[in-house]
Amino acid sequence: MKHVIAGLAATAVVLSLGACSAESPDSGSWTILAYSIADTDLEPYMMDDLDEMGAAGGQDGLDIVALVDRAADYGDDEVLGLEGWEGAKYLHVVENGADDLEDLGDVNTGDPQVLADFIARGVADYPADNYALVISDHGASWPGVGGDESSDYDTLTLAEIDEGVGAGLAEAGVDRLGLLGFDACLMATYEVASTLAPHADRLLASQELEPGHGWDYSVLAGLGAVDVDTLGSTLIDGFAAQAEDEETSTEITLSLVDLTGMAAVDAAVADFSGQLVDRVAGVAPTVGRTLAQTLGFGRSPDPESDSFMTDLGILAGEIGVDALDVSDAADSLVRSINDVVVDKVDGQATRGATGLSIYFPPTVDYYQDAYAAAAPETGWAEFLTAYYGAGAAISDADRPGVVGDAEIVFEDGGVTIRGAFDVAVANVAETYIRYGKLAGDGTITYLGQEEAAIAEDGTAEGWFDLTTLEITDGEDAAPAYLELARDEEEGVITFDVPMTYYPPGSDEYTDVVLTITLDEDWNVIGETYYSYNADLQTYGELTTDPAGVIFPQVLTVSPDGSEEWTGTSDTGLWADLPALQYEFPTLASGTTLQLELWVVDFGGNAASVSSVVTLP
Numbered sequence: 001m002k003h004v005i006a007g008l009a010a011t012a013v014v015l016s017l018g019a020c021s022a023e024s025p026d027s028g029s030w031t032i033l034a035y036s037i038a039d040t041d042l043e044p045y046m047m048d049d050l051d052e053m054g055a056a057g058g059q060d061g062l063d064i065v066a067l068v069d070r071a072a073d074y075g076d077d078e079v080l081g082l083e084g085w086e087g088a089k090y091l092h093v094v095e096n097g098a099d100d101l102e103d104l105g106d107v108n109t110g111d112p113q114v115l116a117d118f119i120a121r122g123v124a125d126y127p128a129d130n131y132a133l134v135i136s137d138h139g140a141s142w143p144g145v146g147g148d149e150s151s152d153y154d155t156l157t158l159a160e161i162d163e164g165v166g167a168g169l170a171e172a173g174v175d176r177l178g179l180l181g182f183d184a185c186l187m188a189t190y191e192v193a194s195t196l197a198p199h200a201d202r203l204l205a206s207q208e209l210e211p212g213h214g215w216d217y218s219v220l221a222g223l224g225a226v227d228v229d230t231l232g233s234t235l236i237d238g239f240a241a242q243a244e245d246e247e248t249s250t251e252i253t254l255s256l257v258d259l260t261g262m263a264a265v266d267a268a269v270a271d272f273s274g275q276l277v278d279r280v281a282g283v284a285p286t287v288g289r290t291l292a293q294t295l296g297f298g299r300s301p302d303p304e305s306d307s308f309m310t311d312l313g314i315l316a317g318e319i320g321v322d323a324l325d326v327s328d329a330a331d332s333l334v335r336s337i338n339d340v341v342v343d344k345v346d347g348q349a350t351r352g353a354t355g356l357s358i359y360f361p362p363t364v365d366y367y368q369d370a371y372a373a374a375a376p377e378t379g380w381a382e383f384l385t386a387y388y389g390a391g392a393a394i395s396d397a398d399r400p401g402v403v404g405d406a407e408i409v410f411e412d413g414g415v416t417i418r419g420a421f422d423v424a425v426a427n428v429a430e431t432y433i434r435y436g437k438l439a440g441d442g443t444i445t446y447l448g449q450e451e452a453a454i455a456e457d458g459t460a461e462g463w464f465d466l467t468t469l470e471i472t473d474g475e476d477a478a479p480a481y482l483e484l485a486r487d488e489e490e491g492v493i494t495f496d497v498p499m500t501y502y503p504p505g506s507d508e509y510t511d512v513v514l515t516i517t518l519d520e521d522w523n524v525i526g527e528t529y530y531s532y533n534a535d536l537q538t539y540g541e542l543t544t545d546p547a548g549v550i551f552p553q554v555l556t557v558s559p560d561g562s563e564e565w566t567g568t569s570d571t572g573l574w575a576d577l578p579a580l581q582y583e584f585p586t587l588a589s590g591t592t593l594q595l596e597l598w599v600v601d602f603g604g605n606a607a608s609v610s611s612v613v614t615l616p
Helices: 043-056 112-125 158-172 190-199 228-246 259-278 280-293 312-322 324-340 380-392
Strands: 013-016 030-038 062-070 087-094 097-105 130-136 145-148 154-156 177-183 200-205 253-258 309-311 341-346 357-359 401-411 414-422 428-438 444-451 459-464 469-472 477-480 482-487 492-502 510-519 524-533 538-541 549-557 563-567 581-583 592-601 606-614
Touching (some): 030 043, 030 145, 043 087, 043 097, 112 130, 112 158, 145 538, 154 158, 158 177, 158 190, 177 228, 200 228, 200 259, 259 280, 259 324, 280 312, 280 380, 280 428, 312 324, 312 357, 414 606, 444 459, 477 549
Antiparallel strands (some): 013 130, 062 087, 145 154, 253 341, 401 414, 414 459, 428 444, 428 592, 444 549, 469 477, 482 492, 492 510, 510 524, 524 538, 592 606
16 A cells, blocks of 8 residues: 655655745754655665764754655664564654654655645644755656656656645645755756745756765754754755765756846846747857857767756856847846856866756757757757757758868877868757777777867867776776766866666676776776666666676677677676776777767768778
């Protein structure tokens, strides 16, 4: 039997100023409502979070109430002095412990009514000047959060979060929350902020994939009576410090957004989107080039695992630089984002993230029709439709074509490929090289992709240093595909590596994206393994059993042209993640290499030159 209680919440953190509004008190007592969707593989991390809350429990002016739904498969460790359990409990966190108020049994944390009930019950049981709701689990940006494994992986969609929070506040008699935060991946988006703005004064969330340790709740200890911005900034500082300690700081983001100012952002998005639609034929090439260079989040070399979230402030600002007829609208949007982002942190590989991202697949092939229902009614979905239409309307004469053969030169310790293209260069969104080993039967095993450049006359060029990525567990080694991006200004190199993980004795696998950040000398300065659920589109840091197996993936193209991501080892590597090492061997002399130079326009039309070379 499923239980519903009076006030449940799902993968977000909501910190609220009682019956708050702009007139709310600047400080006062707090009740934090922590909703842990721990019936997932993130359970171990969320149990650590609860113990951190115990460090802040029992202090004057702060109550922490938690609904914690645990799984049967990920551990039964003691938490807050309580023996391990399966199912949900309703807890009051005290100093380094918890009062077990009710055993709720099997609840579906993906049910918005459960979210609503938890909010209402927590407020009624622990009234305060200010309220906080903390929801933790996998995040997916606009598709929502969660994935309750004992309830058929039910998630809270964005619409259900809107429904559940609204109903819970109404039942509790609270007008608005002070801070709505998501201790989850990818939730600092325009779509989330705009949709949930009526329910809270602040949003606290991450644009990027979030490390499993999440926020450090121990920083709440001794905080005292504070205003909402002090509370939000304290959590940001704690998150950044913990990420530094855990060596996950290179790709972090966390932003505190003033939701009371979202009306101005909505108006700016509507104006910007409308102007882009009106001028789409002329501005689409600029948009395509800008999108390809803009900071993105939840990336993967396999487009089926990519979130296609891009930084909205950077995107609008760079479009405005090149497309002068929309520059005023772009500047207004950038200013409105800057105005509402109260505080933020970023990492070396996410430097400059402005605080809010937005959904933007590069071509219609990757666009999800469900987005139209989830998108705010401010014109962005209509712009995407117009943009894809402009791409489809590119004439045959302007689509990329090839002039002559590839030119190959071995130089500077690597190999350069050059080619000439008959193309409207203004339409080109992306130029890159791709390289792989060529087998005797014509099968190509691609090992990587890197940026290249194209000149105004249509000549393009890319260089490959002949090194590849190899991952070893100390017993075996396996090659891996990498998508390489360089940030010359920050002096970092980032790899996104597709993989699969198999638990011990299981035929069921989890899709994985490994993100590695290196400095200019190719020293690893950051690494995180993220699991991806294709059905739910959710991400979270990967939890493995060291006796399980990791298979790095490569892109394999058969002689008939069919493509498939395949494992690079018959045995795989032990899934003891801290023990895995990365090496960058140079391809051996005599290796037969397929080297390609690609040009892609904003409509997804592509052309390439290629050459088969034998390495000297």
